[in-house]
Amino acid sequence: MAYDFLGLVNDINRRLNEVELTTSNFDSATGFYSVAKDSVNSALRHINQGTFEWPFNHVEQEEDLTAGEIRYGYPSDAKTIDMDSFRIKRNSTFGNETKKLKLITYEEYLNNHIDDEYNDSDTGIRSIPNFVFRTPSLEYGVYPAPDNAYELVYEYYRLPVDLISATDVPSVPEQFRYVVVDGAMYHAYLFRGNSQDAQLQFQKFEEGIKDMRTLYINRYDYVRDTRVRTSMSGVIGGRVN
Numbered sequence: 001m002a003y004d005f006l007g008l009v010n011d012i013n014r015r016l017n018e019v020e021l022t023t024s025n026f027d028s029a030t031g032f033y034s035v036a037k038d039s040v041n042s043a044l045r046h047i048n049q050g051t052f053e054w055p056f057n058h059v060e061q062e063e064d065l066t067a068g069e070i071r072y073g074y075p076s077d078a079k080t081i082d083m084d085s086f087r088i089k090r091n092s093t094f095g096n097e098t099k100k101l102k103l104i105t106y107e108e109y110l111n112n113h114i115d116d117e118y119n120d121s122d123t124g125i126r127s128i129p130n131f132v133f134r135t136p137s138l139e140y141g142v143y144p145a146p147d148n149a150y151e152l153v154y155e156y157y158r159l160p161v162d163l164i165s166a167t168d169v170p171s172v173p174e175q176f177r178y179v180v181v182d183g184a185m186y187h188a189y190l191f192r193g194n195s196q197d198a199q200l201q202f203q204k205f206e207e208g209i210k211d212m213r214t215l216y217i218n219r220y221d222y223v224r225d226t227r228v229r230t231s232m233s234g235v236i237g238g239r240v241n
Helices: 005-015 032-050 106-112 114-118 174-191 195-216
Strands: 058-064 071-073 078-088 131-134 139-143 151-158
Touching: 005 032, 005 174, 032 174, 032 195, 078 131, 078 139, 106 114, 106 131, 174 195
Parallel strands: none
Antiparallel strands: 058 151, 071 139, 078 151, 131 139
């Protein structure tokens, strides 16, 4: 069974002994089938909203800056943006090398650089940006204002949209298909008034998400001991003189 919207809905249908759908009748199916579709999307939303930085929702974004423009809007599907990932990409036309931008606070930008934002007539203050900052209004800014259409690269984690068509594929990897189905079955059981099985299914669903976090999120970089080692010359027979 293909790993797509149709396949996930049919996983529910098989568990509940319902007739499976096909690509020809998927869009027009109503009644319980509409509930099954909603249940799959509810399970996917629960997974995607439960953790900010699932690696399967990671996006590397490229954007051409506009000369003289400081502020830029977030991508419409952005959930969280890695402000430490901003860099200007190497460009042979403009003669610049790859350059990582330093993060400053919005308050620091307002205190020290805001006047440049209103000084459109002085093009001499424009240059390749050195800094990036986050605004309170779902925007980021670069400073100084660019003097060319430099290529900006940054990374963010997206919030996927609901599945609609039969062949839509979720961002959650196929190896966790069972987790999606467990979550969808919780909603399906609630619709049928089977609260006991619904609660048992929800426990399985939460355990599956916990396993996903263990695999993808709860990782630690190695730790190196940087403490200065003391001289061992004064140690005799296991004692320190």
